[in-house]
Amino acid sequence: MKPLLGANESHPAHIVNAHGSSPFVLICEHASNAVPEKLGDLGLSNEDRQRHIAWDIGAAGVSLGLSQLLDAPLIMQCYSRLVYDCNRPPESEGAMPVVSEVFTIPGNAQLSADDRLARTSGVYRPFMDAIQKLLDRRAAHGQRAIPVSIHSFTRVYRGQEREVELGLLFDRDDWLAQKLVGNFPGVNTQFNEPYGPQDGVMHLMNLIAAPRGLKHLMIEVRNDLITEEAGQKAWAERLAQALRKAVH
Protein backbone atom coordinates (compact mmCIF):
# COMPACT_ATOMS: atom_id res chain seq x y z
CA MET A 1 0.00 0.00 0.00
CA LYS A 2 1.46 3.36 -1.05
CA PRO A 3 0.99 6.26 1.37
CA LEU A 4 -1.72 8.79 0.47
CA LEU A 5 0.23 11.90 1.39
CA GLY A 6 3.39 13.15 -0.25
CA ALA A 7 6.43 14.01 1.87
CA ASN A 8 5.73 17.74 1.54
CA GLU A 9 2.03 17.59 2.29
CA SER A 10 0.55 18.61 5.65
CA HIS A 11 -0.02 16.14 8.45
CA PRO A 12 -3.81 15.67 8.58
CA ALA A 13 -4.05 17.18 12.06
CA HIS A 14 -3.19 20.85 12.39
CA ILE A 15 -2.99 21.75 16.07
CA VAL A 16 -3.38 25.35 17.16
CA ASN A 17 -2.61 26.50 20.70
CA ALA A 18 -1.81 22.96 21.87
CA HIS A 19 -1.19 24.02 25.46
CA GLY A 20 -4.15 26.38 25.79
CA SER A 21 -5.43 26.81 29.33
CA SER A 22 -9.16 26.46 28.61
CA PRO A 23 -11.00 23.31 29.71
CA PHE A 24 -12.46 23.21 26.20
CA VAL A 25 -10.65 21.22 23.53
CA LEU A 26 -11.92 22.34 20.13
CA ILE A 27 -12.09 20.05 17.14
CA CYS A 28 -12.93 20.95 13.57
CA GLU A 29 -12.88 17.79 11.50
CA HIS A 30 -14.46 19.43 8.44
CA ALA A 31 -12.24 22.52 8.41
CA SER A 32 -10.66 22.10 4.99
CA ASN A 33 -11.58 21.33 1.40
CA ALA A 34 -8.03 20.43 0.38
CA VAL A 35 -7.38 17.22 -1.54
CA PRO A 36 -4.02 15.41 -1.44
CA GLU A 37 -2.11 15.75 -4.71
CA LYS A 38 -2.32 12.03 -5.37
CA LEU A 39 -6.12 12.22 -5.65
CA GLY A 40 -6.14 15.12 -8.12
CA ASP A 41 -9.48 16.91 -8.03
CA LEU A 42 -11.53 13.80 -7.19
CA GLY A 43 -13.22 14.36 -10.54
CA LEU A 44 -14.99 17.47 -9.27
CA SER A 45 -15.00 21.03 -10.60
CA ASN A 46 -13.43 23.81 -8.56
CA GLU A 47 -16.93 25.09 -7.91
CA ASP A 48 -18.13 21.79 -6.50
CA ARG A 49 -15.08 21.56 -4.27
CA GLN A 50 -16.13 24.86 -2.70
CA ARG A 51 -19.51 23.47 -1.69
CA HIS A 52 -20.69 22.13 1.66
CA ILE A 53 -20.13 18.59 0.42
CA ALA A 54 -16.36 19.17 0.62
CA TRP A 55 -16.15 20.96 3.99
CA ASP A 56 -18.06 22.90 6.63
CA ILE A 57 -18.07 26.41 5.22
CA GLY A 58 -17.03 28.95 7.87
CA ALA A 59 -16.31 26.35 10.55
CA ALA A 60 -12.53 26.86 10.45
CA GLY A 61 -12.93 30.62 10.94
CA VAL A 62 -15.30 30.20 13.89
CA SER A 63 -13.03 27.56 15.43
CA LEU A 64 -9.90 29.70 15.12
CA GLY A 65 -11.72 32.65 16.66
CA LEU A 66 -12.99 30.51 19.52
CA SER A 67 -9.55 29.03 20.12
CA GLN A 68 -8.11 32.51 20.51
CA LEU A 69 -10.94 33.93 22.63
CA LEU A 70 -11.00 30.95 25.01
CA ASP A 71 -7.27 30.17 24.94
CA ALA A 72 -8.32 26.67 23.91
CA PRO A 73 -6.42 24.05 21.94
CA LEU A 74 -7.89 23.39 18.52
CA ILE A 75 -7.32 20.38 16.29
CA MET A 76 -8.27 20.93 12.65
CA GLN A 77 -8.42 18.36 9.87
CA CYS A 78 -6.33 19.50 6.87
CA TYR A 79 -8.15 17.50 4.18
CA SER A 80 -11.64 17.47 2.71
CA ARG A 81 -14.32 15.18 4.08
CA LEU A 82 -14.60 13.84 0.55
CA VAL A 83 -11.13 12.35 1.01
CA TYR A 84 -12.11 10.87 4.37
CA ASP A 85 -14.96 12.13 6.57
CA CYS A 86 -13.40 12.04 10.03
CA ASN A 87 -16.82 12.00 11.63
CA ARG A 88 -17.47 8.55 10.19
CA PRO A 89 -15.84 5.19 11.04
CA PRO A 90 -13.91 3.24 8.38
CA GLU A 91 -16.84 0.78 8.22
CA SER A 92 -19.24 3.50 7.05
CA GLU A 93 -20.10 4.21 3.42
CA GLY A 94 -20.05 7.88 4.37
CA ALA A 95 -16.36 7.74 5.25
CA MET A 96 -15.38 7.95 1.57
CA PRO A 97 -18.71 8.85 0.00
CA VAL A 98 -19.50 7.96 -3.59
CA VAL A 99 -22.52 10.24 -3.42
CA SER A 100 -22.80 13.28 -1.16
CA GLU A 101 -26.19 14.98 -1.14
CA VAL A 102 -27.00 15.05 -4.88
CA PHE A 103 -23.36 15.07 -6.04
CA THR A 104 -21.50 12.04 -7.32
CA ILE A 105 -17.80 11.98 -6.40
CA PRO A 106 -16.04 10.28 -9.32
CA GLY A 107 -12.75 10.01 -7.41
CA ASN A 108 -14.47 7.87 -4.77
CA ALA A 109 -16.06 5.37 -7.14
CA GLN A 110 -14.64 1.86 -7.23
CA LEU A 111 -12.02 2.29 -4.52
CA SER A 112 -9.93 -0.82 -3.93
CA ALA A 113 -9.25 -2.17 -0.45
CA ASP A 114 -5.78 -0.60 -0.68
CA ASP A 115 -7.24 2.75 -1.68
CA ARG A 116 -9.62 2.65 1.27
CA LEU A 117 -6.89 1.65 3.69
CA ALA A 118 -4.58 4.39 2.37
CA ARG A 119 -7.29 7.00 3.10
CA THR A 120 -8.00 5.57 6.55
CA SER A 121 -4.32 5.24 7.51
CA GLY A 122 -3.35 8.50 5.87
CA VAL A 123 -6.07 10.83 7.10
CA TYR A 124 -8.49 9.40 9.68
CA ARG A 125 -6.15 7.44 11.93
CA PRO A 126 -3.41 10.10 12.37
CA PHE A 127 -6.09 12.75 12.99
CA MET A 128 -7.68 10.66 15.75
CA ASP A 129 -4.25 9.81 17.16
CA ALA A 130 -3.38 13.49 17.41
CA ILE A 131 -6.58 14.17 19.36
CA GLN A 132 -6.04 11.15 21.62
CA LYS A 133 -2.46 12.18 22.37
CA LEU A 134 -3.51 15.69 23.28
CA LEU A 135 -6.21 14.31 25.59
CA ASP A 136 -3.78 11.73 27.05
CA ARG A 137 -1.42 14.55 27.99
CA ARG A 138 -4.18 16.51 29.69
CA ALA A 139 -5.33 13.38 31.56
CA ALA A 140 -1.78 12.72 32.81
CA HIS A 141 -1.61 16.28 34.15
CA GLY A 142 -5.07 16.07 35.71
CA GLN A 143 -6.12 18.93 33.42
CA ARG A 144 -9.81 19.12 32.60
CA ALA A 145 -10.88 18.48 28.99
CA ILE A 146 -14.28 19.12 27.44
CA PRO A 147 -14.14 18.26 23.73
CA VAL A 148 -16.34 20.49 21.57
CA SER A 149 -16.54 20.10 17.81
CA ILE A 150 -17.50 22.95 15.50
CA HIS A 151 -19.52 22.27 12.36
CA SER A 152 -21.71 24.13 9.90
CA PHE A 153 -24.73 23.06 7.87
CA THR A 154 -26.45 24.35 4.72
CA ARG A 155 -29.56 26.49 4.91
CA VAL A 156 -31.15 24.58 2.06
CA TYR A 157 -30.80 20.81 2.04
CA ARG A 158 -32.38 18.76 -0.74
CA GLY A 159 -34.66 21.67 -1.53
CA GLN A 160 -35.86 22.17 2.02
CA GLU A 161 -35.13 25.33 4.00
CA ARG A 162 -33.92 24.96 7.55
CA GLU A 163 -35.09 27.38 10.23
CA VAL A 164 -32.67 26.21 12.88
CA GLU A 165 -29.57 28.43 13.17
CA LEU A 166 -27.66 26.72 15.95
CA GLY A 167 -27.73 23.00 16.70
CA LEU A 168 -26.44 21.52 19.96
CA LEU A 169 -25.81 17.85 19.29
CA PHE A 170 -25.28 15.04 21.77
CA ASP A 171 -25.89 11.38 22.29
CA ARG A 172 -25.97 10.35 25.98
CA ASP A 173 -24.38 13.46 27.42
CA ASP A 174 -26.57 16.58 27.39
CA TRP A 175 -24.71 18.41 30.17
CA LEU A 176 -23.09 21.13 28.08
CA ALA A 177 -26.07 21.43 25.72
CA GLN A 178 -28.35 22.15 28.69
CA LYS A 179 -25.88 24.69 30.06
CA LEU A 180 -25.67 26.52 26.73
CA VAL A 181 -29.19 26.43 25.34
CA GLY A 182 -30.57 29.48 27.16
CA ASN A 183 -27.65 31.72 26.19
CA PHE A 184 -28.41 32.59 22.59
CA PRO A 185 -31.20 35.20 22.63
CA GLY A 186 -32.79 35.69 19.22
CA VAL A 187 -31.08 32.63 17.76
CA ASN A 188 -33.14 29.64 16.67
CA THR A 189 -31.34 27.04 18.82
CA GLN A 190 -32.30 23.36 18.84
CA PHE A 191 -31.10 20.12 20.37
CA ASN A 192 -29.98 17.49 17.85
CA GLU A 193 -30.95 19.53 14.78
CA PRO A 194 -30.50 19.42 11.82
CA TYR A 195 -28.87 16.07 12.61
CA GLY A 196 -28.69 13.86 15.65
CA PRO A 197 -27.11 10.67 16.94
CA GLN A 198 -29.47 8.57 14.80
CA ASP A 199 -27.65 9.98 11.73
CA GLY A 200 -24.29 8.72 12.90
CA VAL A 201 -22.90 12.21 13.43
CA MET A 202 -21.74 11.55 16.98
CA HIS A 203 -18.96 9.26 15.77
CA LEU A 204 -16.04 11.50 16.69
CA MET A 205 -17.43 12.31 20.13
CA ASN A 206 -18.38 8.69 20.77
CA LEU A 207 -14.80 7.77 19.94
CA ILE A 208 -12.68 10.41 21.62
CA ALA A 209 -14.84 11.79 24.44
CA ALA A 210 -17.54 9.40 25.70
CA PRO A 211 -15.25 6.38 26.41
CA ARG A 212 -13.07 8.67 28.53
CA GLY A 213 -16.04 9.89 30.54
CA LEU A 214 -15.44 13.45 29.28
CA LYS A 215 -18.34 15.87 28.95
CA HIS A 216 -18.59 16.97 25.34
CA LEU A 217 -20.72 18.61 22.65
CA MET A 218 -21.03 18.93 18.90
CA ILE A 219 -22.00 22.42 17.69
CA GLU A 220 -23.61 23.11 14.30
CA VAL A 221 -23.99 26.68 12.96
CA ARG A 222 -26.03 27.39 9.81
CA ASN A 223 -23.43 28.29 7.22
CA ASP A 224 -25.13 31.33 5.67
CA LEU A 225 -24.45 33.07 9.01
CA ILE A 226 -20.71 32.39 8.93
CA THR A 227 -19.77 32.48 5.24
CA GLU A 228 -17.97 35.81 5.69
CA GLU A 229 -15.30 36.75 8.20
CA ALA A 230 -17.57 39.17 10.06
CA GLY A 231 -20.11 36.45 10.75
CA GLN A 232 -17.39 34.03 11.81
CA LYS A 233 -16.04 36.59 14.26
CA ALA A 234 -19.47 37.41 15.67
CA TRP A 235 -20.31 33.72 16.16
CA ALA A 236 -16.93 32.98 17.74
CA GLU A 237 -17.63 35.74 20.26
CA ARG A 238 -21.18 34.57 20.90
CA LEU A 239 -20.10 30.96 21.41
CA ALA A 240 -17.08 31.92 23.53
CA GLN A 241 -19.28 33.92 25.89
CA ALA A 242 -21.75 31.06 26.34
CA LEU A 243 -19.02 28.44 26.75
CA ARG A 244 -17.18 30.52 29.34
CA LYS A 245 -20.40 30.94 31.31
CA ALA A 246 -21.06 27.20 31.20
CA VAL A 247 -17.88 26.36 33.12
CA HIS A 248 -18.03 29.17 35.66
Add this chain to the structure above:
Amino acid sequence: MKPLLGANESHPAHIVNAHGSSPFVLICEHASNAVPEKLGDLGLSNEDRQRHIAWDIGAAGVSLGLSQLLDAPLIMQCYSRLVYDCNRPPESEGAMPVVSEVFTIPGNAQLSADDRLARTSGVYRPFMDAIQKLLDRRAAHGQRAIPVSIHSFTRVYRGQEREVELGLLFDRDDWLAQKLVGNFPGVNTQFNEPYGPQDGVMHLMNLIAAPRGLKHLMIEVRNDLITEEAGQKAWAERLAQALRKAVH
Protein backbone atom coordinates in the same frame (compact mmCIF):
# COMPACT_ATOMS: atom_id res chain seq x y z
CA MET B 1 9.54 12.01 29.34
CA LYS B 2 11.58 8.80 29.19
CA PRO B 3 9.92 5.82 27.48
CA LEU B 4 8.53 3.15 29.78
CA LEU B 5 9.73 0.17 27.79
CA GLY B 6 13.32 -0.82 27.14
CA ALA B 7 14.48 -1.50 23.58
CA ASN B 8 14.40 -5.26 24.16
CA GLU B 9 11.01 -5.40 25.83
CA SER B 10 7.86 -6.62 24.04
CA HIS B 11 5.53 -4.28 22.23
CA PRO B 12 2.42 -4.08 24.45
CA ALA B 13 0.21 -5.70 21.81
CA HIS B 14 0.98 -9.30 20.93
CA ILE B 15 -1.04 -10.26 17.86
CA VAL B 16 -1.75 -13.90 17.14
CA ASN B 17 -3.22 -15.09 13.82
CA ALA B 18 -3.56 -11.52 12.52
CA HIS B 19 -5.18 -12.62 9.27
CA GLY B 20 -7.55 -15.21 10.75
CA SER B 21 -10.69 -15.83 8.72
CA SER B 22 -13.22 -15.73 11.57
CA PRO B 23 -15.56 -12.76 11.90
CA PHE B 24 -14.60 -12.68 15.57
CA VAL B 25 -11.68 -10.49 16.65
CA LEU B 26 -10.53 -11.63 20.07
CA ILE B 27 -9.01 -9.28 22.60
CA CYS B 28 -7.43 -10.15 25.92
CA GLU B 29 -6.36 -6.95 27.61
CA HIS B 30 -5.60 -8.61 30.96
CA ALA B 31 -3.62 -11.53 29.55
CA SER B 32 -0.31 -10.90 31.30
CA ASN B 33 1.08 -10.11 34.74
CA ALA B 34 4.45 -8.91 33.40
CA VAL B 35 5.91 -5.63 34.61
CA PRO B 36 8.37 -3.57 32.53
CA GLU B 37 11.88 -3.70 33.95
CA LYS B 38 11.86 0.01 34.70
CA LEU B 39 9.04 -0.45 37.22
CA GLY B 40 10.75 -3.29 39.13
CA ASP B 41 8.17 -5.32 41.06
CA LEU B 42 5.82 -2.39 41.71
CA GLY B 43 6.59 -2.97 45.40
CA LEU B 44 4.64 -6.25 45.39
CA SER B 45 5.71 -9.76 46.36
CA ASN B 46 5.93 -12.48 43.71
CA GLU B 47 2.86 -14.03 45.30
CA ASP B 48 0.80 -10.87 45.01
CA ARG B 49 1.83 -10.46 41.37
CA GLN B 50 0.28 -13.89 40.69
CA ARG B 51 -3.11 -12.77 42.01
CA HIS B 52 -6.18 -11.61 40.09
CA ILE B 53 -5.26 -8.00 40.83
CA ALA B 54 -2.37 -8.29 38.32
CA TRP B 55 -4.11 -10.16 35.50
CA ASP B 56 -7.09 -12.30 34.52
CA ILE B 57 -5.98 -15.77 35.54
CA GLY B 58 -6.59 -18.29 32.75
CA ALA B 59 -7.86 -15.70 30.23
CA ALA B 60 -4.78 -15.94 28.00
CA GLY B 61 -5.10 -19.73 27.76
CA VAL B 62 -8.79 -19.56 26.88
CA SER B 63 -8.15 -16.79 24.33
CA LEU B 64 -5.32 -18.68 22.62
CA GLY B 65 -7.47 -21.80 22.43
CA LEU B 66 -10.39 -19.83 21.00
CA SER B 67 -8.15 -18.11 18.45
CA GLN B 68 -7.01 -21.49 17.18
CA LEU B 69 -10.42 -23.17 17.20
CA LEU B 70 -12.13 -20.26 15.43
CA ASP B 71 -9.21 -19.19 13.23
CA ALA B 72 -9.67 -15.75 14.77
CA PRO B 73 -7.16 -12.94 15.25
CA LEU B 74 -6.28 -12.32 18.87
CA ILE B 75 -4.71 -9.22 20.36
CA MET B 76 -3.20 -9.74 23.80
CA GLN B 77 -1.80 -7.13 26.17
CA CYS B 78 1.76 -8.04 27.25
CA TYR B 79 1.81 -6.12 30.55
CA SER B 80 -0.04 -6.30 33.83
CA ARG B 81 -3.17 -4.25 34.44
CA LEU B 82 -1.32 -2.86 37.45
CA VAL B 83 1.03 -1.10 35.00
CA TYR B 84 -1.91 0.20 32.99
CA ASP B 85 -5.40 -1.33 32.96
CA CYS B 86 -6.30 -1.21 29.26
CA ASN B 87 -9.98 -1.47 30.08
CA ARG B 88 -9.84 1.96 31.70
CA PRO B 89 -9.33 5.41 30.11
CA PRO B 90 -6.35 7.58 31.10
CA GLU B 91 -8.74 9.80 33.06
CA SER B 92 -9.70 6.96 35.40
CA GLU B 93 -8.11 6.26 38.79
CA GLY B 94 -8.39 2.59 37.91
CA ALA B 95 -6.03 2.98 34.95
CA MET B 96 -2.98 2.95 37.28
CA PRO B 97 -4.58 1.85 40.52
CA VAL B 98 -3.08 2.76 43.88
CA VAL B 99 -5.40 0.26 45.54
CA SER B 100 -6.78 -2.86 43.84
CA GLU B 101 -9.33 -4.81 45.87
CA VAL B 102 -7.67 -4.83 49.32
CA PHE B 103 -4.09 -4.55 48.01
CA THR B 104 -2.08 -1.36 47.95
CA ILE B 105 0.27 -1.05 44.95
CA PRO B 106 3.32 0.84 46.25
CA GLY B 107 4.72 1.33 42.73
CA ASN B 108 1.59 3.25 41.74
CA ALA B 109 1.60 5.68 44.65
CA GLN B 110 2.51 9.29 43.94
CA LEU B 111 2.95 9.00 40.19
CA SER B 112 4.02 12.23 38.53
CA ALA B 113 2.33 13.53 35.37
CA ASP B 114 5.33 12.24 33.41
CA ASP B 115 5.03 8.81 35.02
CA ARG B 116 1.34 8.67 34.13
CA LEU B 117 1.95 9.80 30.58
CA ALA B 118 4.77 7.27 30.13
CA ARG B 119 2.40 4.46 31.14
CA THR B 120 -0.38 5.74 28.87
CA SER B 121 1.91 6.32 25.88
CA GLY B 122 3.92 3.17 26.50
CA VAL B 123 1.18 0.62 27.14
CA TYR B 124 -2.40 1.80 26.60
CA ARG B 125 -2.07 3.86 23.44
CA PRO B 126 0.01 1.41 21.35
CA PHE B 127 -2.28 -1.45 22.43
CA MET B 128 -5.36 0.44 21.27
CA ASP B 129 -3.58 1.52 18.07
CA ALA B 130 -2.79 -2.09 17.25
CA ILE B 131 -6.45 -3.06 17.65
CA GLN B 132 -7.63 -0.07 15.61
CA LYS B 133 -5.19 -0.84 12.80
CA LEU B 134 -6.30 -4.44 12.63
CA LEU B 135 -9.94 -3.32 12.48
CA ASP B 136 -9.10 -0.61 9.90
CA ARG B 137 -7.61 -3.27 7.65
CA ARG B 138 -10.68 -5.47 7.94
CA ALA B 139 -12.95 -2.50 7.24
CA ALA B 140 -10.97 -1.60 4.10
CA HIS B 141 -11.39 -5.16 2.86
CA GLY B 142 -15.07 -5.26 3.73
CA GLN B 143 -14.30 -8.12 6.11
CA ARG B 144 -16.70 -8.57 9.00
CA ALA B 145 -15.40 -7.91 12.53
CA ILE B 146 -17.09 -8.77 15.82
CA PRO B 147 -14.78 -7.81 18.69
CA VAL B 148 -15.03 -10.14 21.68
CA SER B 149 -12.92 -9.67 24.78
CA ILE B 150 -12.06 -12.53 27.13
CA HIS B 151 -11.78 -11.94 30.87
CA SER B 152 -11.88 -13.87 34.10
CA PHE B 153 -13.10 -12.99 37.59
CA THR B 154 -12.43 -14.32 41.09
CA ARG B 155 -14.84 -16.71 42.81
CA VAL B 156 -14.49 -14.84 46.08
CA TYR B 157 -14.48 -11.05 45.98
CA ARG B 158 -14.17 -9.05 49.18
CA GLY B 159 -15.27 -12.12 51.17
CA GLN B 160 -18.35 -12.81 49.09
CA GLU B 161 -18.75 -15.94 46.97
CA ARG B 162 -20.00 -15.57 43.42
CA GLU B 163 -22.38 -18.13 41.95
CA VAL B 164 -22.17 -16.84 38.38
CA GLU B 165 -19.75 -18.83 36.22
CA LEU B 166 -20.08 -17.06 32.89
CA GLY B 167 -20.85 -13.36 32.43
CA LEU B 168 -21.93 -11.88 29.10
CA LEU B 169 -21.29 -8.15 29.34
CA PHE B 170 -22.59 -5.38 27.13
CA ASP B 171 -23.67 -1.78 27.20
CA ARG B 172 -26.03 -0.87 24.34
CA ASP B 173 -25.46 -3.88 22.14
CA ASP B 174 -26.94 -7.15 23.43
CA TRP B 175 -27.03 -8.92 20.04
CA LEU B 176 -24.27 -11.46 20.64
CA ALA B 177 -25.16 -11.92 24.32
CA GLN B 178 -28.72 -12.89 23.34
CA LYS B 179 -27.42 -15.27 20.67
CA LEU B 180 -25.09 -16.97 23.15
CA VAL B 181 -27.03 -17.13 26.39
CA GLY B 182 -28.99 -20.32 25.73
CA ASN B 183 -25.94 -22.31 24.63
CA PHE B 184 -24.27 -23.14 27.93
CA PRO B 185 -26.29 -25.94 29.54
CA GLY B 186 -25.44 -26.47 33.20
CA VAL B 187 -23.43 -23.26 33.38
CA ASN B 188 -24.62 -20.40 35.59
CA THR B 189 -24.71 -17.73 32.84
CA GLN B 190 -25.73 -14.12 33.52
CA PHE B 191 -25.96 -10.84 31.65
CA ASN B 192 -23.74 -8.08 33.04
CA GLU B 193 -22.50 -10.10 36.01
CA PRO B 194 -20.35 -9.89 38.08
CA TYR B 195 -19.77 -6.45 36.53
CA GLY B 196 -21.63 -4.31 34.08
CA PRO B 197 -21.40 -1.04 32.19
CA GLN B 198 -22.13 0.92 35.39
CA ASP B 199 -18.72 -0.26 36.68
CA GLY B 200 -16.87 1.22 33.72
CA VAL B 201 -15.86 -2.19 32.37
CA MET B 202 -17.17 -1.52 28.85
CA HIS B 203 -14.39 1.00 28.17
CA LEU B 204 -12.47 -1.03 25.60
CA MET B 205 -15.61 -2.04 23.70
CA ASN B 206 -17.01 1.49 23.87
CA LEU B 207 -13.76 2.70 22.37
CA ILE B 208 -12.92 0.17 19.68
CA ALA B 209 -16.24 -1.43 18.72
CA ALA B 210 -19.31 0.73 19.43
CA PRO B 211 -18.15 3.88 17.55
CA ARG B 212 -17.56 1.70 14.49
CA GLY B 213 -21.04 0.22 14.67
CA LEU B 214 -19.54 -3.25 15.22
CA LYS B 215 -21.44 -5.87 17.19
CA HIS B 216 -19.36 -6.89 20.16
CA LEU B 217 -19.29 -8.62 23.55
CA MET B 218 -17.21 -8.88 26.70
CA ILE B 219 -16.99 -12.39 28.15
CA GLU B 220 -16.14 -13.12 31.80
CA VAL B 221 -15.35 -16.67 33.01
CA ARG B 222 -14.99 -17.45 36.73
CA ASN B 223 -11.30 -18.09 37.18
CA ASP B 224 -11.47 -21.20 39.36
CA LEU B 225 -12.84 -22.97 36.26
CA ILE B 226 -9.88 -22.00 34.05
CA THR B 227 -6.87 -21.93 36.39
CA GLU B 228 -5.47 -25.13 34.85
CA GLU B 229 -4.82 -25.95 31.22
CA ALA B 230 -7.57 -28.58 31.07
CA GLY B 231 -10.22 -26.07 32.14
CA GLN B 232 -8.89 -23.48 29.68
CA LYS B 233 -9.13 -25.99 26.86
CA ALA B 234 -12.64 -27.10 27.82
CA TRP B 235 -13.87 -23.49 28.03
CA ALA B 236 -12.23 -22.54 24.75
CA GLU B 237 -14.12 -25.42 23.12
CA ARG B 238 -17.39 -24.54 24.80
CA LEU B 239 -17.12 -20.87 23.83
CA ALA B 240 -15.95 -21.65 20.28
CA GLN B 241 -18.99 -23.86 19.71
CA ALA B 242 -21.42 -21.21 20.93
CA LEU B 243 -19.71 -18.40 19.00
CA ARG B 244 -19.70 -20.41 15.77
CA LYS B 245 -23.39 -21.13 16.19
CA ALA B 246 -24.13 -17.42 16.75
CA VAL B 247 -22.85 -16.41 13.31
CA HIS B 248 -24.27 -19.33 11.36
